[in-house]
Amino acid sequence: MRLPxxxxxxxxTLGGTAPGELLLAALLSAIAEKDCNAxxxxxxxxxxxxxxxxxxxxxxxxxxxxxxxxxxxxIVVANANYAVADELHQLLRSRRDALVTCRLDETGPHxxxxxxxxxxxxxxxxxxxxxxxxxxAPTLARKCETTQIGRFTKWNNRLRALVQKxxxxxxxxxxxxxxxxVLEGLRYGN
Numbered sequence: 726m727r728l729p730x731x732x733x734x735x736x737x738t739l740g741g742t743a744p745g746e747l748l749l750a751a752l753l754s755a756i757a758e759k760d761c762n763a764x765x766x767x768x769x770x771x772x773x774x775x776x777x778x779x780x781x782x783x784x785x786x787x788x789x790x791x792x793x794x795x796x797x798x799x800i801v802v803a804n805a806n807y808a809v810a811d812e813l814h815q816l817l818r819s820r821r822d823a824l825v826t827c828r829l830d831e832t833g834p835h836x837x838x839x840x841x842x843x844x845x846x847x848x849x850x851x852x853x854x855x856x857x858x859x860x861x862a863p864t865l866a867r868k869c870e871t872t873q874i875g876r877f878t879k880w881n882n883r884l885r886a887l888v889q890k891x892x893x894x895x896x897x898x899x900x901x902x903x904x905x906x907v908l909e910g911l912r913y914g915n
Contacts, residue, residue, distance in 0.1 A: 727766045727803070727829065728755050739775040745782030752787045761798035764891075764907055765791065766829050770804040777816045784813070788824065792889060799891035799907045802840075803829035810840060817841025823890050825907050837908035839892060850883035851913055854893060859905040861898070 731737055733751040734744065756765065767784060769775070788800040805813065805826055817823055823841030827834040843851060853865050860868075862880035884904045887893040892911070893904045 726756065726759065726761060726763070726798075727768050728752060729768045729770065731769075731771045734772075737771055737773045739772060739779045739783075741776065742778050742782050745779040745786070748779075748783040749786045749790075752783065753790060756791075756795070756798075761795050763798065764801045764825075764834075765795075765798050766801050766803040766827075766834070768803045768829060769806070769809050772809055773806070775809045775812060777812055780809075780813050780816050784824075785816075785820075785822075788891060792891070799894065800824065801834070801837075801891070801907065802826045803834070814840040823892065823913075825892055825911065827908060834908050835910075837906075837911040839911065839913040843887075843890075843892075843913060846879075846883050847886055848913065850880065851887055851892065854884075854887075854904055855906060855911060855913075859903050861901045861903050863901070 730739070730748070733755065734748050739748070767787070784800070784802065791798050791800055802813065802824060803826070810826060818841055821842050821844070823839050823843050825837060826840050827837040849869065850865060853868055854860050857864065857868070862884060865880045884893060888895045888904070892907060894907055896903045896905070
């Protein structure tokens with residue numbers, strides 16, 4: 726599902742809490758009657774700037790709603806220019822949070838990466854999943870047994886945190902849970 730921000734907000738310059746609340750309401754309305762089992766792309770094409778307060782209320786607020794009410798629909802920010810991506814990155818870093826961004830066109834998502842901050846153990850778990858393509862906690866514990874993360878519970882906690890941020894997708898496989906990246910080609914860091 727693709728939600729065009731310029732169309733929903735009616736402007737290319739987005740700032741302030743009140744306009745952020747209006748966009749949040751528009752985003753919620755746009756998905757109200759729709760089924761979702763895939764990422765929701767928040768498309769910032771043609772948006773020139775978005776402030777910290779606007780992004781916090783609208784985008785992080787929408788992600789929180791989807792996390793609670795539509796867990797199978799991670800939020801991905803698409804087509805954000807440098808100014809918007811930088812503002813979002815700074816907001817996420819200040820909150821010790823992260824989310825996925827990409828370029829999106831008619832052929833699908835490209836250049837998927839993570840903006841914001843992952844702690845060292847989350848980064849280790851993410852890199853292990855990215856290396857394997859799909860993994861569960863016991864597999865990661867065996868693969869990375871030289872690390873100090875250790876037990877399955879700790880791996881499950883790291884993987885669950887990455888799901889909460891919308892970076893990994895959780896799928897039930899029998900009695901265990903498998904984790905994979907929200908988008909193919911996802912990368913974090915340089």
